Amino acid sequence: MSTNRWNSGINDRKLKEDICEIGRRVYNKGFAAANDGNITIRVGENEVLCSPTMICKGFMTPDDICAVDMEGNQIAGKRKRTSEVLLHLAIMKERPDVKSVVHCHPPHATAFAIAGEPIPQCILPEIEVFMGEVPIAPYETPGGQDFANTPVPFLKGTSCVILKNHGTVSFGKNVEEAYWKTEILDAYCRMLILTKQLGKPIEYLNEEKSRELIDLKKKLGFDDPRFHAEDCDLCGNSAFREGYKENLPQTSAFNAPPQYPGYSNEPGCAPNGCQTPDGLAAAGSVDQDALVQAITDQVMASLGK
Structure with missing residues (x-):
């Protein structure tokens, strides 16, 4: 067997x-x-x-x-x-x-x-x-x-x-x-x-802080759709555009997100976008019970809090 x-x-x-x-x-x-x-x-x-x-x-x-x-x-x-x-x-x-x-x-x-x-x-x-x-x-x-x-x-x-x-x-x-x-x-x-x-527009994180969080996510071994999508806007709900085809959902209840270059456009990426590095765990494969507090601490530290 x-x-x-x-x-x-x-x-x-x-x-x-x-x-x-x-x-x-x-x-x-x-x-x-x-x-x-x-x-x-x-x-x-x-x-x-x-x-x-x-x-x-x-x-x-x-x-x-x-x-x-x-x-x-x-x-x-x-x-x-x-x-x-x-x-x-x-x-x-x-x-x-x-x-x-x-x-x-x-x-x-x-x-x-x-x-x-x-x-x-x-x-x-x-x-x-x-x-x-x-x-x-x-x-x-x-x-x-x-x-x-x-x-x-x-x-x-x-x-x-x-x-x-x-x-x-x-x-x-x-x-x-x-x-x-x-x-x-x-x-x-x-x-x-x-x-x-509250009647006020959403305040989005700036590009630097947004990219720091995605870098942290990759470093910690989590997967993300933005690691796999070529030319995907960092905050624009477009990583799944091939699945949506012509029916990409559009924001109407909130102010539109800022337009930041996608994660695959960072320096040093291949033309087809940055793929998940060798050894990166698939989504959900990390022992999250053991990492929750440590990750939260690092997230807050990355924001300078």
Whole structure:
């Protein structure tokens, strides 16, 4: 037997408990009303644990968790698998580094999804380091393969995607990390909405400070879509323009971001843009629990605070 094959974890009670714990967090934060949302963990080459359909995520038990193969066929569990598991599987197929996916409807981020308003960049240091640009995937009726495929053009270098008129989907190397991305995004969207209510324009970071944060992000081993996009404006929500094609979201609720040369235009880059250096971890592959405080300290230090 090949040494790189996984052992199936469809009977791993600890992983099932992890799904239930994240379900409680999602529900208690108001990210999933009633039976909304779904959670998965990949436990083998062809096995994925998932939350069942028609159950409140705040009240699941390990016995409720079921399992599917990578095509969405149910292979274990007493309850029927969620109808939206195909979304999770499409992300896992496109991004082999992803081991867990969380889909829910955080209210502040979903407000941006409903309005089709791009999430501004170059504003908050922690967002630049931990998130980067958050793309908006086009709307499709939930449940089918067309819906599942909507985030696929936007997955390179990111760990969270807004689903137009629907909610969010976030992903990482474990279920806590996948959930953590959703919590960061919704907190940021709430700050933006509160800022809008103050009636003053957003104050963007200048080019020097914005570039320092992206340099710090690369140094710390995080991926970012701006590392992969040729001639991408540093703050202009354009790293995913190939996915958007002619439907690039335009800022309307906030003042337009400044136009700074993209990260791929820094001195010494190849004509096709600066790619992620050898050895850089894929998005979400860093042990973030161990790095959060250290990164925050370095971010603030880089701003001279």
